[in-house]
Amino acid sequence: MKLFAALLVAMITSSSLVMAQVAKLDIPYGDSSIDRQVLDIYAPKDAKKLPVVFWIHGGGWVTGDKASVQSKPQWFLQQGCVFVSTNYRLLPKVEMETIVRDVAKSLGWVHKNIETYGGDPNRIFVMGHSAGAQLAALICTDERYLQAEGVPFSVLQGCVPVDGDTFDIPAIIETAETRRRVHKQPQANFGHREKFGNSPDKHVLFSAVTHVAKGKGIPPFLIFHVSGHPDTSAQAQRLNSVLNESGVSSKLYGAKDSDHSKINNDIGVPNDPGTALLLDFIKH
Secondary structure, eight states, X not given: OHHHHHHHHHXXXXXXXXXXXXXXXXXXXXXXXXXXSEEEEEEETTOOSEEEEEEEOOSTTTSOOTTOOTTHHXXXXXXXXXXXXXXXXXXXXXXXXXXXXXXXXXXXXXXXXXXXXXXXXXXXXXXXXXXXXXXXXXXXXXTHHHHTTTOOGGGEEEEEEESOSOSSHHHHHHHHHHHHHHTTOOOOSSSHHHHXXXXXXXXXXXXXXXXXXXXXXXOOEEEEEETTOHHHHHHHHHHHHHHHHTTOOEEEEEESSOOTTHHHHTTTOTTOHHHHHHHHHHHO
């Protein structure tokens, strides 16, 4: 992984299209003895008080890595942002609450330290794909996690969850298990029910829709989903509806002719419609 990161650094810094530098890789944001509590920072040269994009990778909470960022660092740097990509501990070595607290701790570190790397600690956008979409939406709606790290919602400028299917966890559990049952298929051994603690109370608490309410200072949302996928579309529409009903600005983007990987990989690609919407979102 370190070799891959080194090659990524060389590729980005040698690009004639991007006047950028990688500030630092594998920065500890918590306990230095925990190898997953690290993040990467990408910043334009001479950056000063730039908006910060905080990226949370996907992987079903059991796999994935902060180095999987495709075109995002280059594109966000071109837009005048600092880009941060974080790791976090994974299931089944830790429980879901530890994962959420790792992500909040990482964002807390960014809020306290990003000015050193040219970022504005009071202008942070939170983004994530798949499992990272659930984590992004949760920490931007359930204020307890960021409050524990000294981060007020007021510094969050926006949240962009990308093709998540777990904003309403009880609903996706019922959907998935009903689908398997009516088709006479065995239930998953380690599905959403087990990943989120195998407890109805925990399933509710880890759902972003549970925590949406008026007057909390929840940031604006731009929710990406694959338009042809019934689960991520339904979950995106559910979250969007709950946010709008509570007076929180929220918009949907349903990507056509796409899939779960492509919608993520296309962020920052020229002529991608979702990227155009994202640019407008971060500029306003």
